[in-house]
Amino acid sequence: MSVDLAGKKGMITKTAQVVTNDPVHPVVTLTVSMQVKDDLHARPQRAGKIFEADCRTCHVDQGKGKRGLELFMADCFMCHNAGKSPSITQMSRRPEKYLLKAIRDGLDNTTMPGWTTSIGGPLSDAEIDSLVKAIRNPN
Amino acid sequence: MKIWIVLALCLVFLPAVLHAQPVVSFTELSYNFGTVGQAEKAEHLFEFVNKGDQELIIEKVSSS
Numbered sequence: 001m002s003v004d005l006a007g008k009k010g011m012i013t014k015t016a017q018v019v020t021n022d023p024v025h026p027v028v029t030l031t032v033s034m035q036v037k038d039d040l041h042a043r044p045q046r047a048g049k050i051f052e053a054d055c056r057t058c059h060v061d062q063g064k065g066k067r068g069l070e071l072f073m074a075d076c077f078m079c080h081n082a083g084k085s086p087s088i089t090q091m092s093r094r095p096e097k098y099l100l101k102a103i104r105d106g107l108d109n110t111t112m113p114g115w116t117t118s119i120g121g122p123l124s125d126a127e128i129d130s131l132v133k134a135i136r137n138p139n
Numbered sequence: 140m141k142i143w144i145v146l147a148l149c150l151v152f153l154p155a156v157l158h159a160q161p162v163v164s165f166t167e168l169s170y171n172f173g174t175v176g177q178a179e180k181a182e183h184l185f186e187f188v189n190k191g192d193q194e195l196i197i198e199k200v201s202s203s
Contacts, residue, residue: 001182001183001184001185001202002180002181002182002183003181003182005175005176005177005178005179005180005181006177007177008177009177014202014203015202015203016200016201016202016203017199017200017201017202018163018197018199018200019197019198019199019200019201020161020163020195020196020197020198021161021194021195021196021198022160022161022162022163022191022195023160023161024160024162025162025163028163028165028168029168030165030168030169030185031168031169031170032169032170032171032172032181032183033169033170033171033172034171034172034173034174034175034181035173035174035175036174036175036176036177037174037175037176037177038176038177039176039177039178039179042174042175042176042177042179043176
């Protein structure tokens with residue numbers, strides 16, 4: 001069974017019905033399913049890709065001028081949502097030092113890049129501090 | 140005598156002949172590709188065998 005994915009997005013399910021001369025099971029239904037994403041989001045990208053021109057519009061620029069929870073929702077929530085990465089509730093249990101380092105320097109072997117300006121990221125120390133405070137106190 | 144042998148043989152094999160039928164058996168009925176990109180090809184082969192003792196005929200295949 002093959003499925004043409006051009007122009008499709010989201011959860012796709014396709015069925016095929018096979019009719020035979022089997023008297024007990026004359027019709028068999030076959031089903032395939034898949035989650036279709038654009039090619040950029042279908043595979044894990046290297047950390048830091050979101051800072052590049054074609055990605056930063058959604059992943060970075062939305063947070064310009066924002067702090068704390070607003071900044072988190074603008075720049076972080078897209079990934080830290082729906083099981084893709086730890087949620088804000090899960091991260092709130094982490095020590096402050098861990099969160100600071102993770103946001104500043106990124107995490108090895110993950111898609112979490114370092115966000116500090118000192119390594120080419122978009123966030124200042126003050127912005128990162130505000131994020132850590134918001135994550136530690138999400139309510 | 141011969142006629143009785145023939146009749147006896149018919150009684151033995153008739154049930155098998157009457158119940159001879161094809162039996163379609165697929166190894167799986169569903170498949171999940173997981174996450175795929177729009178430019179990728181999504182193709183999957185569903186395999187089946189005939190477990191019956193009569194010829195299996197695929198009469199029609201239709202898809203959504």
